[in-house]
Amino acid sequence: MSAPAWLLDSVRSRAQADESVLPYYDLAFGERDPVSEPGTAWGTPGTWWTVLALVPDILDHTAHGFPLLYRPTRKLDPKIRELAVMRAGWAAQSQFVFSRTAATGATPA
Numbered sequence: 001m002s003a004p005a006w007l008l009d010s011v012r013s014r015a016q017a018d019e020s021v022l023p024y025y026d027l028a029f030g031e032r033d034p035v036s037e038p039g040t041a042w043g044t045p046g047t048w049w050t051v052l053a054l055v056p057d058i059l060d061h062t063a064h065g066f067p068l069l070y071r072p073t074r075k076l077d078p079k080i081r082e083l084a085v086m087r088a089g090w091a092a093q094s095q096f097v098f099s100r101t102a103a104t105g106a107t108p109a
Helices: 019-029 047-052 056-069 078-091 095-103
Strands: none
Touching (some): 019 056
């Protein structure tokens, strides 16, 4: 049975990933191969990381955008921000976003 047409491709194994992707894999998966041993520290399959790993500069750009949300100069209360992110993850049915945020208890790190 072939994969559905809408299913995004991903890096086939940790060994095939660009070297610049490996620090992100280490963060999310430890030393495991995210394809043969899926599952992040946040309780998600981790396919977000393996799909974006196909275009390492996009993965890097995306991952570096996260700190923008967490700058102390943000005027939005951090708890409200995390609740908004968690709600958006729930509404979009994004296990990755919802579980990452819910795991923190909707409190800033």
